[in-house]
Amino acid sequence: MSKLQKFLEIGSSPHISSGASVDVIMRNVFIALLPVCVFSVYAFGIAALLVLATATLSCVITEDVLCRTTGKPSTVGDWSVAITGVLYGLTLPPDLPLWMVAVGGIFAVGVGKFMFGGLGCNAFNPALVGRAFLQAAFPQAMTHWSLPFADNRFSDLPGSILAFPFSEPVYDAVTAATPLARMKFEAIQAENPELLWGLTSGSAGETCAVLIFLGGVYLVARNMMNWRIPISIMLTVSIITWVFMQIDPVTYPRPAFMLFSGGLMLGAVFMATDMVASPITNAGCWLYGFLIGALIVVIRFWGAMPEGVMYAILLANAVSPHIDNLIRPRVFGTGKGAG
Amino acid sequence: MATKQVTPTDEFVKGLWRDNPVFVQVLGMCPALAVSNTAMNALAMGLATTFVLLMSGLSVSLLRNFIPREARIVSFICIIATFVTSVDYLIMAISLELHRALGAFIALIVVNCLILGRAEAFASKNRPGRALLDGLGMGIGFTLALLFIGVVREILGSGSIFGFAVLPDTFQTWTVMVLPSGGFFAMALWLLIVNRLKQRETEAAKQTKRALS
Numbered sequence: 001m002s003k004l005q006k007f008l009e010i011g012s013s014p015h016i017s018s019g020a021s022v023d024v025i026m027r028n029v030f031i032a033l034l035p036v037c038v039f040s041v042y043a044f045g046i047a048a049l050l051v052l053a054t055a056t057l058s059c060v061i062t063e064d065v066l067c068r069t070t071g072k073p074s075t076v077g078d079w080s081v082a083i084t085g086v087l088y089g090l091t092l093p094p095d096l097p098l099w100m101v102a103v104g105g106i107f108a109v110g111v112g113k114f115m116f117g118g119l120g121c122n123a124f125n126p127a128l129v130g131r132a133f134l135q136a137a138f139p140q141a142m143t144h145w146s147l148p149f150a151d152n153r154f155s156d157l158p159g160s161i162l163a164f165p166f167s168e169p170v171y172d173a174v175t176a177a178t179p180l181a182r183m184k185f186e187a188i189q190a191e192n193p194e195l196l197w198g199l200t201s202g203s204a205g206e207t208c209a210v211l212i213f214l215g216g217v218y219l220v221a222r223n224m225m226n227w228r229i230p231i232s233i234m235l236t237v238s239i240i241t242w243v244f245m246q247i248d249p250v251t252y253p254r255p256a257f258m259l260f261s262g263g264l265m266l267g268a269v270f271m272a273t274d275m276v277a278s279p280i281t282n283a284g285c286w287l288y289g290f291l292i293g294a295l296i297v298v299i300r301f302w303g304a305m306p307e308g309v310m311y312a313i314l315l316a317n318a319v320s321p322h323i324d325n326l327i328r329p330r331v332f333g334t335g336k337g338a339g
Numbered sequence: 340m341a342t343k344q345v346t347p348t349d350e351f352v353k354g355l356w357r358d359n360p361v362f363v364q365v366l367g368m369c370p371a372l373a374v375s376n377t378a379m380n381a382l383a384m385g386l387a388t389t390f391v392l393l394m395s396g397l398s399v400s401l402l403r404n405f406i407p408r409e410a411r412i413v414s415f416i417c418i419i420a421t422f423v424t425s426v427d428y429l430i431m432a433i434s435l436e437l438h439r440a441l442g443a444f445i446a447l448i449v450v451n452c453l454i455l456g457r458a459e460a461f462a463s464k465n466r467p468g469r470a471l472l473d474g475l476g477m478g479i480g481f482t483l484a485l486l487f488i489g490v491v492r493e494i495l496g497s498g499s500i501f502g503f504a505v506l507p508d509t510f511q512t513w514t515v516m517v518l519p520s521g522g523f524f525a526m527a528l529w530l531l532i533v534n535r536l537k538q539r540e541t542e543a544a545k546q547t548k549r550a551l552s
Contacts, residue, residue: 136515167509
């Protein structure tokens with residue numbers, strides 16, 4: 001052994017790495033998302049495929065251009081931005097004009113991710129930042145839902161999707177209200193099987209609860225997702241909804257409806273678990289999930305909009321550094337039992 | 340004293356670009372973000388602020404030797420409030436509609452930190468002529484900045500400038516640009532551009548300095 005190698009190497013923590021790099025985790029997230037994407041194309045036809053492709057491409061290209069112009073090493077190769085793009089596409093209405101999809105994608109990566117410092121620094125989930133911007137900018141287009149399983153979904157494109165950039169989309173297809181909107185404005189609850197198997201209308205990737213859940217199980221089994229966050233969200237939503245259903249079963253829906261309708265499953269499994277924007281400690285994750293769940297119930301029950309998962313997660317993202325501050329693990333060798 | 344080398348033109352010009360109240364000093368954010376949703380509102384707010392800046396600068400400068408140091412903030416606010424009240428009535432006389440659109444923000448010019456800042460930092464230490472020039476420069480700089488923000492927001496948010504449609508009817512308006520959050524987006528966009536230009540300016544100045552030496 002040479003003399004040089006005898007030096008003790010000192011580095012900052014963490015000292016134990018699981019061996020999973022960013023691209024390994026992201027590839028697994030992609031595998032988990034694949035069935036959801038396939039189902040979305042199956043249910044909504046070519047329109048959903050185009051929306052997903054445009055969303056992913058706009059995010060990847062934005063990241064690449066921004067990396068080049070600022071002289072940072074490109075982070076396109078690690079799949080993280082592609083995952084952001086796919087997730088972002090899955091939250092959009094399947095007949096949204098493609099130019100709006102691209103605008104939101106540029107915003108998601110440019111403002112949601114890059115402005116905070118790029119990979120690993122985003123305070124908010126970039127996909128949801130893009131969606132929130134679209135929701136605020138184009139509220140009509142963002143609440144227009146096409147019918148799932150239309151007969152001509154593989155042969156015809158809805159006219160709105162190819163609207164000329166910056167022009168108002170013209171809708172030709174029949175609109176369909178989402179289960180949540182029907183609950184809110186007509187007091188009609190969708191049946192469980194419909195919601196579980198994704199036979200309802202909604203955002204491109206939010207309809208099929210079973211596939212999203214399976215994707216989550218896959219990620220948890222590979223130890224690449226903190227299961228406490230989705231479980232905490234679902235438990236909170238179920239318990240609060242159950243309590244209100246006991247009080248007034250006419251006004252308030254049953255817990256299963258709340259869990260499987262809208263973007264709750266997609267948000268709880270793939271959005272809230274964003275590794276950068278969620279708390280670090282396990283106790284923090286329980287609290288974070290509780291906060292998201294409570295906010296979802298509050299917005300859905302008493303807010304002006306039928307759906308509130310996006311805002312609930314974004315608000316909880318903002319609180320997550322404070323949760324980390326509040327719940328600090330005991331430093332080894334201090335506190336209880338320390339000399 | 341450094342102020343002796345500054346020419347009167349400099350006092351006027353600095354508010355337009357080098358020390359622009361909105362884009363460089365980032366003062367007076369409340370009206371800059373809240374009432375810049377259309378170009379017309381931005382212009383009206385800018386002109387009203389300019390008038391108050393001019394008059395309060397002049398008055399403070401004239402009275403600077405009579406105002407005791409301990410009571411200066413109170414005195415400045417009283418002077419500013421006087422002119423804000425007259426502007427408030429003036430706008431009401433010109434157009435009730437505009438007055439309604441600007442709402443409480445006219446009265447809030449009183450607490451615009453830009454005006455108090457110029458009174459405290461400049462007018463109370465300089466002769467009336469210079470204070471007038473400074474106020475005029477700052478006011479025009481403020482008005483231009485508000486107009487810049489207002490034009491971007493009105494084009495995207497309503498497809499028009501000063502109420503005249505400039506984009507075809509099929510244009511999809513961006514609702515968010517009319518909402519308060521649009522003010523932040525437009526403001527950030529201009530800050531990005533202005534900071535980039537300023538960065539280039541200093542780099543160019545450094546290079547010429549190096550070339551000369």
